[in-house]
Amino acid sequence: MPPLIDNENVTNQSLMDQEKKSAMDESENKSNPEPTSVSMNPDNVKENDVKDECLSEINQEKTCTGEDAEKEEEEYLDILGNGSLKRKILRAAAKNAKRPISSDLVTIKVEGKLEDGTKVDVYDSLSFVLGDGDVIQAWDLAVALMEEGQVIELQTDARFAYGEKGRKPDIPPNSSIAYIIELVKKDYPMDYESMSAAEKLKYGAVRILDPATCSDTAESLQKLLESRLKCYNNMAACQLKTDAYDAAIKSCRMVLDVQPDNVKALFRTGKGLAAKGETKEGLMYMRRAQKLDPDTKVINQEIMKLSKKLQAESQSEKDMYQKMLGQKPPAKTNKQSENSSSVWKWTSVIGGVTIAIVAMGITAYRHLQH
Structure with missing residues (x-):
């Protein structure tokens, strides 16, 4: 006799097989999705590709523009916010380097160039008191933002350099100047009273x-x-x-x-x-x-x-x-004409009398001769 088959078990087994098969079909469909009817249209394919390409280019352009702006912003610092005084760090300072403060004695190495390339203000070692106005304003403002050992490029308009007058003979009026500045060192404020x-x-x-101190001769x-x-x-x-x-x-x-x-x-x-x-x-x-x-x-x-x-x-x-008093200034030309006419008048009279005397003398002389 054939063994008895348990119908309930058979049914359960078939249901389990069907669930496994459907699960396999679903995973296969997910891994290989069927294209939709829209994607099968060639025109739609081209349009979608163009849109994707444009969006990609726009996003790329935005990304590049943002990166360039950030890069430029990192390179130059607009010190005053109006573009007239900008700096770029060429060499960073050490980690523990400090900035000078007003009245500190600072020493810089500096070299400037005009727009035509002419070198001006070339100093290997120049010391001045920060904030005292002993140098051009561009240096005072820029060095106050530097750290010891730092090297910067400084671009300044004429307003913060030598202005409308310039500096004869090397710096023309209204000249913009680009400087390379190194903050060599900074010292504490000077004690003027104790100086010799x-x-x-x-x-x-x-x-x-x-x-002056009492010790001075x-x-x-x-x-x-x-x-x-x-x-x-x-x-x-x-x-x-x-x-x-x-x-x-x-x-x-x-x-x-x-x-x-x-x-x-x-x-x-x-x-x-x-x-x-x-x-x-x-x-x-x-x-x-x-x-x-x-x-x-x-x-x-x-x-x-x-x-x-x-x-x-x-x-x-x-x-x-x-x-203001209602008087007219005297006419100089009338006086001069009156004076000249009177002179001529008296000259004529004197001349006539002289001629008459001479004539009378001649007549008398002739009479005596006869």
């Missing part, structure tokens, strides 16, 4: 030439005083060139307070006053300078020019006052 006269002369700033103090006066005189000359007349007069008076007969200070005070329209006062200072140095052509020429200007101003004032 020789050290003060070395750094040469006007405001540190004033105080009379000779060193005299040198210090002379250097101080030279600084003020030179500063006045620069201020006159930049039309800063009030500042120039103030600098000259700092000299005249110590040396009342300083010819240069007298001359520059006169120029400053005349430029402000105070011609009479300016001429007074010029004449004082002329008495001390009568052979200087520049002083003599300036006095002649100011004398003519003062005369013209005085005549202009007289004419203005006469107009």
